[in-house]
Amino acid sequence: MLEKLEQLKTLFREMEQAIIAYSGGVDSALVAKVACDVLGDGAIAITAVSPSLLPEELEEATIQATEIGIAHKIVQTHEMDNPNYRANPVNRCYFCKSELHDTLKPLAKELGYPYVVDGVNADDLHDYRPGIAAAKERGARSPLAELGITKAQVRQISQHLGLSWWDKPAQPCLSSRFPYGEEITIAKLQRVGRAEVYLRKLGFSNLRVRSEGDTARIELPPELIKDFVMANDLQAIVSEFQGYGFMYVTLDLEGYRSGKLNQVLTPV
Structure with a gap:
């Protein structure tokens, strides 16, 4: 576990600056925590707000970002404007993540940040997650998945780092x-x-x-x-x-x- 944590820190040192697609879930919160610890002001957490996000989840994400100490910004996404998303096909998540990263990528460029990263973990790669392809197509990176960090390891590392939400249940959109x-x-x-x-x-x-x-x-x-x-x-x-x-x-x-x-x- 500690070796994985050190690898994660090294990855962020190499990045130097990064925007984190931050939902407030345990995965993206760990990415935000380590990025903030390593990069300081070189890390920004961005939460996308849309009708598919509970207001309570946004409130929790904001509280967690404050506890982490990372700069936190909120952007609006408009996946509900896309009829392909509203039709709810089996690849609905592709259209959701397309909207997300089509919003974050130009924002990162505007701010001069070379990387957009997300909280996809190694277990997610073995599940049906069409949104992962959309993120990759737009150049996003997934540090947890790249290092083979599983969901269980995310929780172990989060607990080790003293994050009070280490056992928070998953809350997809x-x-x-x-x-x-x-x-x-x-x-x-x-x-x-x-x-x-x-x-x-x-x-x-x-x-x-x-x-x-x-x-x-x-x-x-x-x-x-x-x-x-x-x-x-x-x-x-x-x-x-x-x-x-x-x-x-x-x-x-x-x-x-x-x-x-x-x-x-x-x-x-």
């Missing part, structure tokens, strides 16, 4: 809550976001609310499903979700599994 082919709208994104925030306030941090038509499907870690059913007023939850615009509210008995919607792409 809200557009990942919809089955491929279902059109994404701002209203749908807001509906899903409000539902997830509501459940987190009940004490469940690692969860998803999948949306298909008028149906919300709650996914929780399998070991928490029984507690969820026994400890909560289910009708109150249904009423809350219906207030957001859902008609039906269901609980996934298999439980939460990262990338579950991708199972339609290959036989299981």
